[in-house]
Amino acid sequence: MLPAPADAQSALLRSLLRPHHARLWLAAVLLLVQQAAVQAGPLLVAYAIDHAIPQVRDGRHGALVAVACGYLGCGIAAGLLQRGFIRAAARVSQDVLIDLRARMFRHAQTLSLDFHERYTSGRLISRATSDVESIRELLTDGLEELLGVVLSTVYISVLLIVLDWRLGLVTLLSYGPLYVAIRGYQRRSMVAYRRRSTAIAAVIVKFTETMNGVRPVKSFRREVPNDAAFEELNHRHYRANGDAILEMARYVVGSRLIANVTVAGIVVWGAYRVAGGAMALGVLAAFVLYLRRLYDPIDRLGMFLNSYQSAAASLEKIAGLLAQTPGVPEPERPVPLPPAAQGRPGREVVFDRVSFGYRTGGEVLPAFDLRLPAGQTVAVVGATGAGKSTLAKLLARFYDPSGGRVLLDGVDLADLALADLRRGVVMVTQEAFLFSGTVADNIAIGRPDATREEVEAAARAIGAHDFIAALPDGYDTDVRKRGGRISAGQRQLVAFARALLADPGVLILDEATSSLDIPGERAVQHAMRTVLTGRTAVVIAHRLSTVAIADRVLVMSDGRIVEDGTPAALIAGQGHYARLDAAWRDGLA
Numbered sequence: 001m002l003p004a005p006a007d008a009q010s011a012l013l014r015s016l017l018r019p020h021h022a023r024l025w026l027a028a029v030l031l032l033v034q035q036a037a038v039q040a041g042p043l044l045v046a047y048a049i050d051h052a053i054p055q056v057r058d059g060r061h062g063a064l065v066a067v068a069c070g071y072l073g074c075g076i077a078a079g080l081l082q083r084g085f086i087r088a089a090a091r092v093s094q095d096v097l098i099d100l101r102a103r104m105f106r107h108a109q110t111l112s113l114d115f116h117e118r119y120t121s122g123r124l125i126s127r128a129t130s131d132v133e134s135i136r137e138l139l140t141d142g143l144e145e146l147l148g149v150v151l152s153t154v155y156i157s158v159l160l161i162v163l164d165w166r167l168g169l170v171t172l173l174s175y176g177p178l179y180v181a182i183r184g185y186q187r188r189s190m191v192a193y194r195r196r197s198t199a200i201a202a203v204i205v206k207f208t209e210t211m212n213g214v215r216p217v218k219s220f221r222r223e224v225p226n227d228a229a230f231e232e233l234n235h236r237h238y239r240a241n242g243d244a245i246l247e248m249a250r251y252v253v254g255s256r257l258i259a260n261v262t263v264a265g266i267v268v269w270g271a272y273r274v275a276g277g278a279m280a281l282g283v284l285a286a287f288v289l290y291l292r293r294l295y296d297p298i299d300r301l302g303m304f305l306n307s308y309q310s311a312a313a314s315l316e317k318i319a320g321l322l323a324q325t326p327g328v329p330e331p332e333r334p335v336p337l338p339p340a341a342q343g344r345p346g347r348e349v350v351f352d353r354v355s356f357g358y359r360t361g362g363e364v365l366p367a368f369d370l371r372l373p374a375g376q377t378v379a380v381v382g383a384t385g386a387g388k389s390t391l392a393k394l395l396a397r398f399y400d401p402s403g404g405r406v407l408l409d410g411v412d413l414a415d416l417a418l419a420d421l422r423r424g425v426v427m428v429t430q431e432a433f434l435f436s437g438t439v440a441d442n443i444a445i446g447r448p449d450a451t452r453e454e455v456e457a458a459a460r461a462i463g464a465h466d467f468i469a470a471l472p473d474g475y476d477t478d479v480r481k482r483g484g485r486i487s488a489g490q491r492q493l494v495a496f497a498r499a500l501l502a503d504p505g506v507l508i509l510d511e512a513t514s515s516l517d518i519p520g521e522r523a524v525q526h527a528m529r530t531v532l533t534g535r536t537a538v539v540i541a542h543r544l545s546t547v548a549i550a551d552r553v554l555v556m557s558d559g560r561i562v563e564d565g566t567p568a569a570l571i572a573g574q575g576h577y578a579r580l581d582a583a584w585r586d587g588l589a
Contacts, residue, residue: 008319009312016099020092027088028147034081035151037074039159042289044071046163049282086144093139097132103322104128112327113398114359121212122205127321130200131314138311145304149297156290163283163290167266171291174262178255182301185251186309192244193313199237201317206233244309252298259295266291328400334417337424338409340505345375346536347409347424347505349395354404356390364390365559367403374409374505377537379550379567381580386556388540392510395538396427408506426504430511432488432495439468440475442494446502458501464493506536509546544584553577 017024044067052063108116108124160168210217210226217226270287273279340347351370357363365387372378380388393399394406397413406413413421426446434442443455450458456475459465467490471477479485479494486494499507532549539550547553547567555563555576563575570577 008323009315012315012319012322016096017092019099020095023088023092027085027092030081030085030088031144031147031151034078034085035148035155037078037081039152039155039290039293040074041071042286042293043159044074045289046280046282046286049285050280051282089144090140093136096139097136100135100318101128101132104132104318107322107324110326111324113393114327115324120205120209122208123201124321125208126201126204127318130204131197131318134197134307134310134314135318138307145297145301146308149301149304152293152297156294160287160290163287164270164279167270167287170266170269171262171294174258177258178298181251181254181258185247189244189247189251189309190312192240192247193309194316196237196240196244196310197313197317199233199240202233203230203237206230255298255301256295259298263288263291263295328397328418330418331415333415334420335411335415337411337416337420340409341374345534348372348374348407349506349536349538350405350407350410351391351394352405352407354394354401354406356394356399356402363402363559365394365401368561370554370561372536372538374536375534376552377532377539377550378552378554379539379541379547380554380556381541381544381547381577382556387559388556389510390559391556392427392508392538392540395506396425396508397421398427423502424504425506425508426499426502427508427510428492428495428499432491434479434486434491434494436478436481438473438476438478439471439494442479443475443497443501446498446500450501455497455501458497459494461500462493462496464490464497467493504535506538507532509537509539509541511540544581555580 048064048067052067055061055063104124104127157168157172160171162168206226206229210230217223267288270279270284274281274284349370349372351368353367353369354365355363355367356365380391382388390399394401395413397406397416397418400414408416408421408424416424435445440452440455443458444450446458447454452475456465459468459475467486468475468477471486477485479491539546541547550567553563553565553567553570554561555570557576563570563573563577565573567577571581572578
């Protein structure tokens with residue numbers, strides 16, 4: 001995914017900060033006054049040396065006491081004001097981070113299936129963790145450093161000119177080399193931090209991928225090759241991180257050299273002017289104190305630039321993610337799905353001159369026409385890669401066709417609000433994904449307002465009630481991560497119950513019985529004969545035993561529908577389906 005343009009990053013940052021303008025202004029005022037209190041110290045020192053101390057020789061202590069009290073008061077005020085600034089800034093930064101994570105989560109869910117198939121979950125995790133953490137470091141620590149350095153530089157520059165304009169101009173001349181050093185560091189470090197952000201994302205992707213696939217890793221003894229691959233990615237991150245640190249080291253060394261040369265020159269010149277009577281000793285002392293305050297934050301500025309470049313690279317990637325648009329967008333003016341016809345089962349589906357091809361490849365489905373009457377159960381069979389699942393994804397509108405239209409009761413799916421479409425068309429996929437939580441919660445995803453009785457009725461209808469009741473807590477048993485507490489076949493039965501509870505007009509079963517054993521498959525087929533009655537159903541299966549419940553069979557090959565008829569008629573023929581059926585029966589023998 002290409003980096004987001006700079007204006008996209010700026011727009012994202014502005015939108016994040018816009019709701020917090022009042023608190024940002026409060027923080028700015030607090031820091032402004034705090035820096036004024038801090039920078040008053042050297043002026044009080046100058047006054048004490050040139051005026052208050054000479055008065056002590058004459059027995060007058062009032063001026064020195066006033067200076068001491070003023071210095072103490074400024075220190076207390078600066079501490080209290082800084083505390084207020086930190087509280088206000090911290091609240092803003094935490095609210096911004098909460099908003100940013102929520103936006104990323106919401107946006108990732110709205111993006112279409114094609115995005116998630118090319119943008120791995122590991123990269124999404126990297127955006128939501130390491131990249132957000134980089135922005136947190138900038139907002140929490142870096143901004144205070146930057147604003148403090150900027151304000152102190154402005155205050156001190158003005159005060160130096162007021163104290164002695166000649167020495168002040170010499171100090172300002174040193175800003176030129178410092179600016180060149182800063183700009184050079186920004187350009188070089190931005191490249192380094194982009195590489196670092198990409199490298200850590202690759203590490204997270206590899207880690208996530210390996211842990212999610214730990215079973216095949218162990219089954220095929222992939223531990224050693226995975227270790228080698230991970231070691232390479234880890235070292236790539238190590239090198240990228242080292243490059244970023246070296247760039248900062250070069251900046252700090254160069255900027256400190258400029259600062260030390262400037263301070264040395266000004267001290268020597270100022271000493272000669274004091275000796276000649278052209279400058280007061282207190283003024284020179286204040287000047288040197290201000291110079292130390294001016295140049296000492298150089299290291300802190302380097303740390304800020306370090307955080308800034310890291311955060312800028314992360315913000316660039318996050319803005320790029322948020323700039324992605326759904327491949328299957330909501331219609332601007334959605335058309336309502338007409339009510340189901342009275343007494344008519346299911347809904348009619350029409351593929352009107354539909355063709356499809358993935359962005360990364362050629363045409364998968366050449367243009368075709370297909371009509372599925374309401375209430376008909378249609379089985380789609382064919383070899384792997386024939387286009388069966390692609391047809392199902394077009395019907396579920398996980399993708400939009402490259403050409404033509406898919407109609408549901410005469411309405412183009414692209415014109416339906418996605419909420420209406422998901423209520424009207426439900427798909428049970430080959431991989432039955434369960435969320436952490438109870439069995440009842442996972443079934444109720446099909447219809448969140450369903451009662452416990454309705455949840456149990458859906459489970460009974462597909463034959464899942466007995467195994468659920470036998471679990472330690474029945475329907476309240478926590479299935480744990482990805483449903484790992486129950487078997488693959490049981491997870492599939494729960495997914496069936498979830499779909500049946502939703503009671504859609506069109507039900508798609510995409511190889512949904514592939515994970516069931518023979519007894520389990522027979523139990524599901526028995527239940528399916530009942531639950532598929534009254535709705536349009538598309539059943540995609542490798543197991544031809546599943547086809548027995550179908551009214552009609554479509555045979556696909558190379559993206560085309562090559563046969564269309566009843567199971568009995570196709571078996572009696574000499575075509576693709578007859579050969580598939582014969583091969584399947586020979587395998588059972």
